[in-house]
Structure formats: structure tokens, C-alpha cells
Amino acid sequence: xxxxxxxxxxxxxxxxxxxxxxxxxxxxxxxxxxxxxxxxxxxxxxxxxxxxxxxxxxxxxxxxxxxxxxxxxxxxxxxxxxxxxxxxxxxxxxxxxxxxxxxxxxxxxxxxxxxxxxxxxxxxxxxxxxxxxxxxxxxxxxxxx
Numbered sequence: 001x002x003x004x005x006x007x008x009x010x011x012x013x014x015x016x017x018x019x020x021x022x023x024x025x026x027x028x029x030x031x032x033x034x035x036x037x038x039x040x041x042x043x044x045x046x047x048x049x050x051x052x053x054x055x056x057x058x059x060x061x062x063x064x065x066x067x068x069x070x071x072x073x074x075x076x077x078x079x080x081x082x083x084x085x086x087x088x089x090x091x092x093x094x095x096x097x098x099x100x101x102x103x104x105x106x107x108x109x110x111x112x113x114x115x116x117x118x119x120x121x122x123x124x125x126x127x128x129x130x131x132x133x134x135x136x137x138x139x140x141x142x143x144x145x
Contacts, residue, residue: 025052033061033084043069052076054144060084060129068110076144083115083132087125099127114140 026046033039039062046053047070056078059066064083067075088103104125108116115132118140122130132140 025054027054027056028059028063028066029057031057031059031063033063036062036065036088039063039065040069046070050074054078055081055083055141056144058082058084061086065107065110067112067115068107072112072141075141077137077141078144081133081137081141083137085119085125085130085132087127089127112140 053075088100089097
């Protein structure tokens with residue numbers, strides 16, 4: 001189920017990238033996250049495109065890697081934006097999750113300083129989902145115009 005939701009989100013974002021004209025914007029409306037690799041590839045393409053990213057809804061888990069890849073001056077947020085952070089984890093063949101502490105350290109280090117500081121003030125990355133929204137989010141990223 002989670003994999004299907006990720007693939008749907010990836011298809012929608014990929015379709016936006018394929019049809020967006022130069023100097024357009026990429027709008028994240030809802031992304032539950034998913035496997036890291038496809039998000040890294042996708043956001044690398046967005047960075048190279050020069051397009052602006054509008055976070056206009058939940059951007060959870062691997063979706064938050066956009067903050068590490070796309071320059072901060074090209075990211076803006078709406079009042080509906082929510083960023084969700086948690087520790088890195090993998091799934092074994094039986095579908096059980098297990099922690100990936102080294103990956104969590106790497107991901108946290110890759111986030112911009114203000115995001116990293118916000119996460120650390122809340123106890124760091126763990127299995128618990130940390131949600132950044134409202135004033136906390138607007139203090140780091142500008143509101144979209």
C-alpha cells in the first residue's frame with residue numbers, strides 16, 4: 001500500500017516535470033515519501049531545471065530531501081505546507097522495518113542548518129514523525145507569492 005502511494009506521487013510529480021515549461025514551478029501537493037533513491041533522482045532534475053518548488057501540502061519522509069537538494073532560495077511554502085521528518089529506515093523481505101542509524105546521521109547532516117536545528121531541538125530524528133508547519137516553517141522558508 002505504501003509503495004503504491006509512493007509510485008502515484010512519483011508519477012504525478014514526474015508528469016509535472018515533463019509538462020512544465022522553463023521557469024515554471026513544481027508544486028508538491030501531497031507526498032507520503034517512500035524510497036529515497038527515486039526522490040534523490042527527481043529532486044536532482046528539479047535542481048538542474050532551475051524551477052521553483054512550491055510546497056503546498058504534506059511533504060513527508062523522503063519528500064523532505066527536496067530541502068537538501070534544491071537551493072533554499074527556490075523553495076517556498078503555502079499555509080497548507082507540512083514537512084514530516086523521521087529517522088531513516090529500511091524494510092526487510094518480510095516487510096518489517098528496521099532502523100538505519102548511519103543513514104539518519106547523513107540525512108540530518110544534509111538538511112539546511114535551520115531545519116537541522118529545528119529537528120535537534122525536538123530530540124532529533126527517531127521513529128516518531130516530527131511535523132514542521134505554520135510559524136516554524138514560515139520562519140525558515142518564505143511564503144509563496
